[in-house]
Amino acid sequence: MTPTANFVSPSSDISRRGILSAVVATAGTTVAACAAADAGRPPLPSRIIDLSPTITEDLPVRFWGHRTLSDLGFSDTTEFRVITGSEPAYYSNSYYTLFNHGGPHVDAPNHGQRGTSGVDAYKLESLVGPITLIDARGPAVDQRITKGELERTRINAGDVAIVLTGYSPPTGRDELPRYRALNKEAAEYLAQIPVKAFATDTLGVDFWGPSTFVYEQSVHHSFLSRGIPAIEQLINLEALIGVQNAVFVGLPLKFKDGDGSPIRAAAFVY
Numbered sequence: 001m002t003p004t005a006n007f008v009s010p011s012s013d014i015s016r017r018g019i020l021s022a023v024v025a026t027a028g029t030t031v032a033a034c035a036a037a038d039a040g041r042p043p044l045p046s047r048i049i050d051l052s053p054t055i056t057e058d059l060p061v062r063f064w065g066h067r068t069l070s071d072l073g074f075s076d077t078t079e080f081r082v083i084t085g086s087e088p089a090y091y092s093n094s095y096y097t098l099f100n101h102g103g104p105h106v107d108a109p110n111h112g113q114r115g116t117s118g119v120d121a122y123k124l125e126s127l128v129g130p131i132t133l134i135d136a137r138g139p140a141v142d143q144r145i146t147k148g149e150l151e152r153t154r155i156n157a158g159d160v161a162i163v164l165t166g167y168s169p170p171t172g173r174d175e176l177p178r179y180r181a182l183n184k185e186a187a188e189y190l191a192q193i194p195v196k197a198f199a200t201d202t203l204g205v206d207f208w209g210p211s212t213f214v215y216e217q218s219v220h221h222s223f224l225s226r227g228i229p230a231i232e233q234l235i236n237l238e239a240l241i242g243v244q245n246a247v248f249v250g251l252p253l254k255f256k257d258g259d260g261s262p263i264r265a266a267a268f269v270y
Contacts, residue, residue, distance in 0.1 A: 045268035060102030065170030111259040118257035129196040144183040160248040164237040181207040187222035199231035
């Protein structure tokens, strides 16, 4: 009997090589086709950094502190009213009373000047842009941020300039907020670059001290009078340190003539 179990003829070996080559070629074509298909799709971020806290009824007092809210005639808390039912099936709907400047939000031009545009007039493109982080921690919290400090960081036209101060909200009932804010020269420097938007982790882009407040001399005026969104009360900015190629996204609710709106702020990292 002639053994055949382990015998491979030369022609059979050539056929197998041909099949293998065909499989490899097909796989390569498939990978190339998938790559080509992916190349035509919009890029997705490798990760997303959340820059917003959870909205709760006590969010205003968590950022502002009781004393400042009380002095300005604002309430410490808002109200979430949940209405549920079970007929004909379970349902839950809610009324949310919000303080539009308590928690992460964007100010509109009419926040500081009568007769100007509201938050509904912002183009969404003005609230999306490449992030430049300015780390302003270190100096005393009452010391203003100067143009010289800003010049240490490369800031390009169209950037969303975000200032990290390490803001700690007041916790005592009579404690006033203390934080670093831009001086007027620094605000004018950014506005003239011009940045696309300005954002901070503090209570406000201006420091609300006991002195008389003149709007035309304010940081708000430098930005809002030029249509540059001013964004306040972000959190988690430390997570942006060392991050490259990040895009800020902070879209407001479209309140008609609203003087500001809560935003869900995030950094898309590419």
